[in-house]
Amino acid sequence: xxxxxxxxxxxxxxxxxxxxxxxxxxxxxxxxxxxxxxxxxxxxxxxxxxxxxxxxxxxxxxxxxxxxxxxxxxxxxxxxxxxxxxxxxxxxxxxxxxxxxxxxxxxxx
Numbered sequence: 001x002x003x004x005x006x007x008x009x010x011x012x013x014x015x016x017x018x019x020x021x022x023x024x025x026x027x028x029x030x031x032x033x034x035x036x037x038x039x040x041x042x043x044x045x046x047x048x049x050x051x052x053x054x055x056x057x058x059x060x061x062x063x064x065x066x067x068x069x070x071x072x073x074x075x076x077x078x079x080x081x082x083x084x085x086x087x088x089x090x091x092x093x094x095x096x097x098x099x100x101x102x103x104x105x106x107x108x109x
Contacts, residue, residue: 030098041087052076
């Protein structure tokens with residue numbers, strides 16, 4: 001599970017769209033960046049849900065103690081919370097970055 005989580009983080013970092021540096025950033029580019037972020041976040045949620053569903057299905061055929069099941073369930077809950085927080089931070093970072101680009105464009109004029 002940790003390998004998948006680390007893989008998601010690496011994929012996220014590598015797929016983050018780099019904003020162009022310059023005063024000519026159009027309004028359309030801002031919308032595209034936000035849309036790309038939303039699409040990526042939606043895909044991350046789908047991946048996490050699929051992973052957790054598969055993990056729960058794997059419990060059915062095995063003999064796992066109640067304590068171990070509870071521990072794994074709590075870990076899945078922690079993963080969900082961590083993803084939610086990371087996605088909120090990513091959206092806020094995007095907004096801050098766009099605000100800075102807007103201010104730079106105003107200064108150049």
